[in-house]
Amino acid sequence: MFIDEIHQRFPDSSLLAQMIAENSVHGLVMMDAQGYCRYANKAWLDMSGYTLEEFAARPLHDLVHHHHPDRRALPMESCP
Structure with a gap:
């Protein structure tokens, strides 16, 4: 579809x-500045196993985050 058709x-x-x-x-x-989920599409919800209400209730980092090799959680500021 050409761009003018899309518009x-x-x-x-x-x-x-x-x-x-x-x-x-x-x-x-999408997260806000405090790390709370403000939007998640169906694919993300299906992959994570959480509901949008669960994501909106606490910072995303509390539910899904990266770890050091020894399994200690990385601080939110250090997560990619």
Whole structure:
């Protein structure tokens, strides 16, 4: 589809972005400055096993985070 056709069909680009995110097979998540999940698509929820309500209740880092080789949790500031 050419770009002008896309603009005609989706004059509101936020609607297009939402449709892409919701239909993606890749997990997508957005956090606020405090690390709380403000958006997660179905693929992310399916992969994680959590609900959006569970993600919104506490910082994402508390549920999904990286570890040192000895299994100690990395601080949120150090996570990739």
